[in-house]
Amino acid sequence: MLEVFLIVFLFLASGLLLWRLTNIKRSQDRPPLPPGPPADPIIGHLRIIPSEHSDRFFYELSRKYGSVVHLHVLGSNMIVLNSAQAAFDLLDKRSAIYSDRAHSDVLMLMGWSHHLAFLRYGKRFHKHRKLLNEYFSHEKCESYLPVQALEARRLLGNLLSNPEKFNDHLEWFSTSVILRINYGHEVVSENDTYLKIIADVGYCVTHCATPGSNLVDLIPIMKYLPSWFPGTYPATQSRSYRPTVDLMHDYPFEDVKKQMAVGTAKDSFLFTHLEGLQCEGSEYPYTAEDIKGATGAIYSAGVDTIWSSLSIFILAMVLYPSVQARAQKELDELLGPSQLPEFDDRPHLPYLECVLQETYRWNNALPIGVPHRLMEDDIYNGMFIPKGSTVIANTRGITLDEDVYQEPHAFDPSRYLRGEPHPVGQFGFGRRICPGRHLAESGVWIAIASMLAAFRISPVKAEDGTPVLPRENFCPGLQGK
Numbered sequence: 001m002l003e004v005f006l007i008v009f010l011f012l013a014s015g016l017l018l019w020r021l022t023n024i025k026r027s028q029d030r031p032p033l034p035p036g037p038p039a040d041p042i043i044g045h046l047r048i049i050p051s052e053h054s055d056r057f058f059y060e061l062s063r064k065y066g067s068v069v070h071l072h073v074l075g076s077n078m079i080v081l082n083s084a085q086a087a088f089d090l091l092d093k094r095s096a097i098y099s100d101r102a103h104s105d106v107l108m109l110m111g112w113s114h115h116l117a118f119l120r121y122g123k124r125f126h127k128h129r130k131l132l133n134e135y136f137s138h139e140k141c142e143s144y145l146p147v148q149a150l151e152a153r154r155l156l157g158n159l160l161s162n163p164e165k166f167n168d169h170l171e172w173f174s175t176s177v178i179l180r181i182n183y184g185h186e187v188v189s190e191n192d193t194y195l196k197i198i199a200d201v202g203y204c205v206t207h208c209a210t211p212g213s214n215l216v217d218l219i220p221i222m223k224y225l226p227s228w229f230p231g232t233y234p235a236t237q238s239r240s241y242r243p244t245v246d247l248m249h250d251y252p253f254e255d256v257k258k259q260m261a262v263g264t265a266k267d268s269f270l271f272t273h274l275e276g277l278q279c280e281g282s283e284y285p286y287t288a289e290d291i292k293g294a295t296g297a298i299y300s301a302g303v304d305t306i307w308s309s310l311s312i313f314i315l316a317m318v319l320y321p322s323v324q325a326r327a328q329k330e331l332d333e334l335l336g337p338s339q340l341p342e343f344d345d346r347p348h349l350p351y352l353e354c355v356l357q358e359t360y361r362w363n364n365a366l367p368i369g370v371p372h373r374l375m376e377d378d379i380y381n382g383m384f385i386p387k388g389s390t391v392i393a394n395t396r397g398i399t400l401d402e403d404v405y406q407e408p409h410a411f412d413p414s415r416y417l418r419g420e421p422h423p424v425g426q427f428g429f430g431r432r433i434c435p436g437r438h439l440a441e442s443g444v445w446i447a448i449a450s451m452l453a454a455f456r457i458s459p460v461k462a463e464d465g466t467p468v469l470p471r472e473n474f475c476p477g478l479q480g481k
C-alpha cells in the first residue's frame with residue numbers, strides 16, 4: 001500500500017514540478033500575476049485556504065493585497081475579486097471569457113449534470129439559460145406574486161401559532177413558493193412526499209465534499225480507483241447520493257405526467273414544458289433530461305437562498321431593534337394598524353427598501369457566490385490572469401469595502417439615504433447572474449414586509465426575564481445561513 005502511495009505521490013510531484021518549470025519560462029514574457037500571500041512549493045496555498053468561512057479569509061487577504069488576489073493550489077490558479085469595480089470589469093464587461101464553470105466530478109457523480117449552475121459555458125449552457133430566463137423574466141415573475149403573497153400570509157399564521165419554530169416556518173415559506181411554481185404542488189402537511197424528497201436532497205448537498213477542492217476533483221483519476229483506495233471517499237459518497245438526486249428529478253416528472261393524464265395538473269414550470277414536449281415531441285427544443293435538470297436547478301438554487309436571506313433578516317431585527325421600530329413606523333403610517341402590505345405598497349415604503357438592501361449587504365446568503373472559470377488568458381490593470389483560473393467574486397469582501405461603506409459591519413439601512421450605493425453581487429455577475437433574482441427579490445420583500453407589519457421580532461427571554469441576544473454566527477460553506 002505504501003509503495004502505491006509513494007508512486008502516485010512521485011508521479012504527481014514530478015508532473016507539478018515540470019508544470020512549474022514550464023510556467024517559470026513562460027512567465028518571464030508576460031505581466032506579473034496579481035499579488036497574493038507566500039505559497040508552499042508544489043501545493044501552493046493549500047494549507048492556508050480554510051475549508052470553512054473562506055469568505056472571511058479572502059476579505060482579510062484583500063485588506064493586505066488589494067482588490068485582486070492570486071492564490072494557487074496544486075497547480076490550479078484562483079483569482080479572488082474583492083471590489084465591485086474589479087468584479088464588474090471582469091465578470092460583467094468581459095463576460096464572454098469569464099462565464100465558464102469548473103468541472104466537478106463529485107457533482108456529476110451525484111447526478112447534477114443537467115444543473116444550470118454547473119454547466120460549462122457553451123451550447124447547453126445557453127439552452128438551459130434560455131429555459132430559465134423565459135420562465136423567470138421580470139414580467140413572468142409578476143404572475144407569481146399572488147402565490148408569494150398567499151404563502152407570506154400562511155407564514156404569518158405559522159409564526160403566530162408557533163413562534164419558537166420561526167426558522168422552520170421560513171424554510172416552509174421558501175419551499176412552498178418554489179414547489180408551487182416549479183411543480184404546481186401545494187404542501188398541506190408535514191408528511192408530504194415532495195418535502196421528504198427535498199429534505200433528503202438537502203442533506204446530500206450539505207454533506208457532499210466541497211466541489212472543486214476535494215481530492216477527487218483535484219486529481220480526476222481518483223474517481224476510477226476502487227473505493228478502498230485512500231482519498232476516494234468523495235466519489236463513493238457522491239455515488240451513494242445519486243439515487244436521492246435522481247428521485248428528485250424523476251418523481252415530480254412522473255407525478256405531473258400522471259396528473260396531466262387525468263386533468264388535475266396545475267400550471268407550473270414542469271407542466272408548461274411537459275405539455276410542450278408532449279405536443280411537439282422531438283421538435284420541442286428541450287428534452288426530458290433538460291426539463292428534469294432545470295426543475296432540479298430551480299429547487300436546489302431557489303429554496304435555501306431565500307430561506308437564508310430571511311434568517312439573516314430575523315437576526316438583524318433582533319440585534320437592531322431601532323431599525324425594526326423605524327421600518328414598522330413607516331408601515332403603520334402607510335397601512336394603519338390592521339392592514340397587511342401588498343406588492344403595490346412597495347414604492348411607498350422607501351425605508352423598508354433600505355432594510356431589504358441592507359439584509360443583502362450585511363451578511364450575504366452566498367458570500368462567495370458560485371465561482372466562474374476564465375476561458376482565455378487575460379490582462380487586467382497590468383496583471384496577468386491565466387486561462388483556466390477559478391475566479392471568485394467575494395461578495396462579502398465587496399459589501400464590506402470600507403472605501404464604499406462607513407462602518408460596514410453595522411446593520412444600518414440609513415446608509416442608503418445618506419447616499420451610499422446599494423450592494424452589488426448578491427445575485428452574481430455577467431452571463432451567470434442568478435436567473436431567479438426577480439422571484440427572489442419579491443419573495444424576500446413580501447415576507448419581511450408582512451412579518452414587520454404583523455409582529456415585533458425580539459430575542460427569547462431567560463427565566464429572569466432578561467433578553468438572550470443571539471450571536472452573529474453563520475454556517476460555513478457556500479451558503480451563509
Ligand code: HEM
Pocket residue numbers: 116117118129132136297298299301302303305306309365366369370371372425426427428429430431432433434435436437439440441444
Ligand atoms: C435570495 C435568493 C437568491 C440569491 C441570493 C441567489 C444568488 C445567486 C448567486 C450569487 C448565483 C451565482 C451567480 C454567478 O455565478 O455569478 C446564483 C446562480 C443561480 N441561481 Fe440564484 N439566488 C437566489 C435565488 C434563486 C432562485 C429563487 C432561483 C430559481 C428560480 C435561483 C436559481 C439560480 C440558478 C439556476 C443559478 C445558476 C445560474 C448559472 O450558472 O448560469 N436563484 N444565484
